[in-house]
Amino acid sequence: MARLQLRGALQSLDLDIPLEALVVVSSPGGDAAQRLAFGLIAAEAQHQMAPLLAPTWLPSQARLAPQELGSVDGLRTTFVFRHSDGTWPANARVGQVLGMLSLLSRALGKSDLGHCEVCSGAGRRATVATKALVPDPQKSIADGAIALWSETNAKFYSGVLQGLASQLGLQLDVPWCDLGASMQTVVLYGSPESNFKGVVHDVERRLVRSSLGRGAESLASLTPYLTWQACQVCEGTGLGREAFASSFVGLGVAELYEVAIADLPEVVESLLTCSESEAAHSLRAQFVRRVQAAKALGLGALRLGQRTEELDESGARSLRLGEVLSGGLCKALYVLEEPTAELSPAVRESTVEFLQKRVSAGDSLIIVSADAQLASEADWYVMLEAGDEPGTVRLRGQGRPSPTLDRGAKRMTEDGEF
Numbered sequence: 001m002a003r004l005q006l007r008g009a010l011q012s013l014d015l016d017i018p019l020e021a022l023v024v025v026s027s028p029g030g031d032a033a034q035r036l037a038f039g040l041i042a043a044e045a046q047h048q049m050a051p052l053l054a055p056t057w058l059p060s061q062a063r064l065a066p067q068e069l070g071s072v073d074g075l076r077t078t079f080v081f082r083h084s085d086g087t088w089p090a091n092a093r094v095g096q097v098l099g100m101l102s103l104l105s106r107a108l109g110k111s112d113l114g115h116c117e118v119c120s121g122a123g124r125r126a127t128v129a130t131k132a133l134v135p136d137p138q139k140s141i142a143d144g145a146i147a148l149w150s151e152t153n154a155k156f157y158s159g160v161l162q163g164l165a166s167q168l169g170l171q172l173d174v175p176w177c178d179l180g181a182s183m184q185t186v187v188l189y190g191s192p193e194s195n196f197k198g199v200v201h202d203v204e205r206r207l208v209r210s211s212l213g214r215g216a217e218s219l220a221s222l223t224p225y226l227t228w229q230a231c232q233v234c235e236g237t238g239l240g241r242e243a244f245a246s247s248f249v250g251l252g253v254a255e256l257y258e259v260a261i262a263d264l265p266e267v268v269e270s271l272l273t274c275s276e277s278e279a280a281h282s283l284r285a286q287f288v289r290r291v292q293a294a295k296a297l298g299l300g301a302l303r304l305g306q307r308t309e310e311l312d313e314s315g316a317r318s319l320r321l322g323e324v325l326s327g328g329l330c331k332a333l334y335v336l337e338e339p340t341a342e343l344s345p346a347v348r349e350s351t352v353e354f355l356q357k358r359v360s361a362g363d364s365l366i367i368v369s370a371d372a373q374l375a376s377e378a379d380w381y382v383m384l385e386a387g388d389e390p391g392t393v394r395l396r397g398q399g400r401p402s403p404t405l406d407r408g409a410k411r412m413t414e415d416g417e418f
Contacts, residue, residue, distance in 0.1 A: 002074060004333075004364075009040050009070030010384075010393040019074065019333065019364040021379035022355060026370055032384040032393045033368045037335050038082065040070060041366065045078035045333070076364070078333045081324045088308050091122045091238065095257075095304040097323050098290055100264065103283060104256075116234035123238035123307075126207060128200045129227040130188055137177040141187070145176040146199055148225055160196065161187075167194050237305060257305025261294045264304065293326040296354035298347035314342045318351070325354075331362040338369050352377055376401045 002019040009015070010032060017023055027033040088097060095101040119125050134145050141161055144150035149157040164170045168191060170183060179187075190198035203225055210222060230236035237253050259267060268287045294300055297318040302311075311319060321339050339355070340348045352374065355365055359379065367374065375381045383396040 004041070004075065004366075005071075005073040006036075006040065007071045007073075009072075010036055011387060013070070013384075013393055013395060015382065015395070015398070017366065017382065018380050019076070020331075020359060020362055022359050022365045022367070022377075023380040023382065024367050024369050024371075024375045024378040025382045025384070026368070026375060027384040027393070028386065030368065030370060032386070033382075034337075035393075036384065037366055037368045038080070038337070041072055041075075042078070042080045042335050044072040045075055045080070045335075048075055076331060076333050077329065078335065079324050079329075081321055081334065081336045081339065091124070092308045093238075093257075093304070094261070094299070094302045094306045094308060094311075094319065097308060097319055098261070098294060098299075098326055100261070100287070100290055100304060103286055103290070104268075106283060116231055116238050118233040119231035119238060122231070123234065123236045124228045124230050126226040126228055128203045129225055130200065132225045133188070133199055133203070134176050138175050140173050140175050141170075142172040146187075148203065149199065164191075164194065164196050257303065259304050260300065261291060261302055261304060262300035264291055290326045293354065294322055296350045297322045297325075298343065298350065314344075314347075317342065318347070321351075325358065331364075333364040333366070334358075336365060336367045338371070339367060340369065340371055340374055 004017040004019055006013070006015040006017070013036075025033045025037055093101065095104075116123070133148060135147055136145065139145040144154075146157075161170065161172060164187075165172055168183075168186060170187070171179065176184070186196075186198075188198050188200050190196050190201060203222065207222055207226070231238070234253075237257055239253055256267070265287060268284065291300070294302075299315070299318055299322055302315070302319075308316065308319065317339075321336070324334065324336075340351055343351060355367075356377075359365060367378070369375070378401060380399070381401050382398045384393050385396045387394040
């Protein structure tokens with residue numbers, strides 16, 4: 001069996017970890033295991049095979065102290081899953097993360113389904129929530145009634161409003177609710193009698209700059225002052241006119257986005273039923289593989305076009321795992337962080353079974369986990385603990401889990417094997 005050899009790691013720790021196996025690495029508090037798997041193995045993989053790492057969220061090797069560095073031999077194409085670091089672009093869809101929307105575009109013979117010309121693919125448009133701009137109408141403008149302007153560059157905006165007061169008679173010391181509707185409208189939307197364009201225009205300007213990556217302001221800082229509505233042109237799908245005019249076996253794009261992932265194979269089979277080409281067979285196989293992975297990870301009930309931001313932490317964790325594992329690459333090394341944490345018993349069981357199937361197909365899994373049950377189900381187990389000297393780590397034991405291992409215990413034989 002091929003092995004991953006680590007020499008001089010974490011204070012002269014020497015390890016031979018079997019590949020093409022499900023290996024669990026654990027340590028009190030998880031610190032030593034994290035440093036071994038993500039600090040050394042992942043960082044070395046990043047150094048050796050950076051062009052092949054996608055998706056990957058890796059720590060900097062500089063985070064390791066010099067005495068913790070070591071050599072790693074036997075690496076193969078490596079993918080890394082850290083649930084705490086994984087993020088997706090704003091408005092990402094479940095089908096995009098799992099690669100299913102791109103497969104559907106290929107099934108239609110298109111390289112790209114295109115983006116909506118109105119919402120730029122976001123599927124929704126932001127409008128300014130005027131009530132949020134003035135959360136406390138009992139305050140006066142001078143006392144900070146306009147929340148956004150009192151938080152950022154308050155001195156500049158105070159000067160702008162002083163000019164408006166002198167031009168149009170705006171009373172800065174009067175509570176917002178007593179200004180009257182006409183003067184409130186001037187402040188919010190501007191006035192043709194002056195160069196002032198209004199608070200709403202200022203928010204819209206900032207929103208455009210943020211979306212283009214200009215300036216230091218982030219979309220998150222503007223979110224409290226925005227309300228989101230589905231784009232009426234693409235009906236929330238984010239797709240362009242050509243794609244939106246297309247249909248998948250009688251299903252419009254908006255309807256397709258509501259299809260559960262578990263039901264996709266039927267849609268794809270209908271779409272490709274008239275084609276016996278090699279490309280069609282390949283697409284069928286890829287869909288089946290990705291759907292099987294999604295169902296095993298408890299994602300089968302999710303809708304194809306569902307937004308990732310709608311998922312709870314457990315669902316997001318499983319989706320990140322599916323993003324890494326559903327690509328279909330064979331004989332790869334996957335370094336995973338707590339893939340079974342916070343899962344329901346049924347999803348946890350199917351997830352472990354899926355991981356074991358990936359090993360049977362030739363993949364190698366190194367999992368950092370404090371889950372004793374997962375350790376008992378692994379092919380190999382490594383336990384690290386703090387050494388006698390501060391900052392040192394030593395091997396407490398490694399080997400194959402005993403078939404009679406109590407899942408709540410961590411027993412070792414005399415030779416250090418579990």
